[in-house]
Amino acid sequence: MSSEINTGPVIGQRHLQTFLLFMAIVVNYMAKFNAGVAIVAMTNAESSNPNFPEYDWNEMERSYILSSFFWGYICTQFLGGWLNRRLGARITMFISTLGSSLLALLPPWCVSWGGWQAYCGIRVAMGLFQGLLFPCIHAHLANWCPVNERNRLGALANSGIDCGTLVAMFVSGLIASSSIGWPGIFYVSSGMGICWCIFWMLLGADTPRQSKLIGEAELNYIETSINSSRKENAEKLKATGRIPVPWKAIWTSIPFWALIFTRCCQTWGYSTLQTELPAYMNGVLQMDMKKNALFSALPYFASWIMAFVYLFFADILLTRGVMTITAIRKSINSLAFFVPAVALIGVSFLDSDQKTLSVVLMCTNVGINAGSTIGSTINTIDLSPNHAGIIMGIVNTAANTMPILTPLLVGVIVKDVSDRLQWQIVFIISAVVFVVGNIVYLVFGQMVNQPWDAPDFLTKQQDSHLQEEGYSKALEANQFLEDEKRKESEATNENTNL
CATH class of the missing domain: 1.20.1250.20 (MFS general substrate transporter like domains)
Incomplete structure (x- = not known):
């Protein structure tokens, strides 16, 4: 008869870490996708609150603004993984979210003198910071999720993608029509990101063993589950050393x-x-x-x-x-x-x-x-x-x-x-x-x-x-020997004929 596994409290630290990851995605996606709503309000004041400045940007200039975030975003995907290995997910995600949140404050102050070009520059920089995020999220989940809960907790964390987009679209529109107008979109987005950073530094931990709040039962449950799943891979690594990347095979x-x-x-x-x-x-x-x-x-x-x-x-x-x-x-x-x-x-x-x-x-x-x-x-x-x-x-x-x-x-x-x-x-x-x-x-x-x-x-x-x-x-060696034997045979036949 097998004994029941003690998984710790019903809502434990692994659930808290998952919720923090969920909120990290929400606040970053709000900063990422609020531009779609903000641009409508900034170029058509009558559609929101007419008491704030309106800018005469054509559709091509709007498109540059919406596209510019991803100019920076694609440049730091691998850097995020590298920093995660060096600094850990806790510090790297803090840097990523804080940098993006502080930059989110700037458009209301910079667009008035720098125009759409200044907004583009800010979004490129935001993309550079947010590109660090997702490699850390997947690494953090790998460190905290027991094997049998990986799908569930991973899905809960990644549901922040849809929730963040939802918040960006809905809340941003309400803010633009409110008394604080379209600048409030950026202030609220920045404030949410900074609040997350504070809670993350207080409650986040790279591994269960580094957490000061986790109980012994939950710690043992997570580490036992993860270590047993890594045992086979560890044996492979021990036998073969660090697995080299077969670049040619991958690319073909x-x-x-x-x-x-x-x-x-x-x-x-x-x-x-x-x-x-x-x-x-x-x-x-x-x-x-x-x-x-x-x-x-x-x-x-x-x-x-x-x-x-x-x-x-x-x-x-x-x-x-x-x-x-x-x-x-x-x-x-x-x-x-x-x-x-x-x-x-x-x-x-x-x-x-x-x-x-x-x-x-x-x-x-x-x-x-x-x-x-x-x-x-x-x-x-x-x-x-x-x-x-x-x-x-x-x-x-x-x-x-x-x-x-x-x-x-x-x-x-x-x-x-x-x-x-x-x-x-x-x-x-x-x-x-x-x-x-x-x-x-x-x-x-x-x-x-x-x-x-x-x-x-x-x-x-x-x-x-x-x-x-x-x-x-x-x-080649066999062919050489056969040729030599053939030459000797031909020489012998010639001597016999003489």
Whole structure:
């Protein structure tokens, strides 16, 4: 009879750390995506609070502002992982969030004299700081999550992505229409980030053993679970030494390239809505800022809820053996790509007389697309658990080039934000990208460990090469001996004839 495992309190320090990670994502995403709402208020004062300055920025200049965050964001993904290894997640995430939060204070002061260029510069710097965040979040989860709670706690922490976008859209719109106007968007966002930093430094800890608040039972439970799961990998590392990265094999892997392409396509469609939804609602659907804030936020509320629905059903299908992991990933990813593609095309044909249907379709689009996390985002672990961090860094860097390009494309196509036909082109392009991305994933994507994941892959490859080289030299030696024997035989025959 097995004894019951003492996991510590029902709500322990591992849950507190997960909540802190959740809030870290929320405050950073609010600073990241409040620009979509802020720009509408800053360029159309009548839609929010007319008592604050209004700027005459054209659509191309707006697009530069929305895109600029990602110019910096893609540059520091690998730096975040490096700093995490050197300084730990606690210090690196503090630096990341504090830097972004302090920069969020600057637009109301700098835009008046520096224009849209100053706003772009601030967002580039914010992107540089926030690029450090996600490598630390995944490392922190690995240190704190027992194996059997990893999916649950990981999903709870990452649900901050949808919640942060939801808060950015909804709260920012309400603030812009309030007495503090659009500058209040930046002040509130900055204040939330700074408050998080204070709580993080007081309550955060890189590992359970470094926490001063954790109980002995919970500490033993977490460490025993994590150490047992790492035992096999530790034995492999001991036998082979540090696992070298098989760069050539990774870069020539078709499933790896299929994953990159699919994630880029997903980010293209999703970022189009994230950055352009407030402008579309204000220009085409002619919603005022308060209604705009509510209806801009609804799709991300749907996404937040659907993330848990997908997780629930995926766990049931997998644990009961109804579907394989390959079938689950490809089925959910197809649902998450094909349905939003149809919804996007539907949205593009609606106008201000069909506001309700437009909102329903956009909620369907973003909500159903939440399945892409299970469908393809975590495919990195399927391909190579040993090199998942490296693959995640590459894929995330590639995918985050898309939010740079999509606002710029909108700036080229949409010259009049109230012109539905121009927005039609934008949404149809995104729909086509969704469809093509999933087709590539269905044909070339794989959900099994690749040969190059093996710790001794390069060693075996080198041994195989040496064997082939030795075999080639042996053949050459045998050929040489045969030639010599033939020459001797020919010389003997000639002497006999004489």
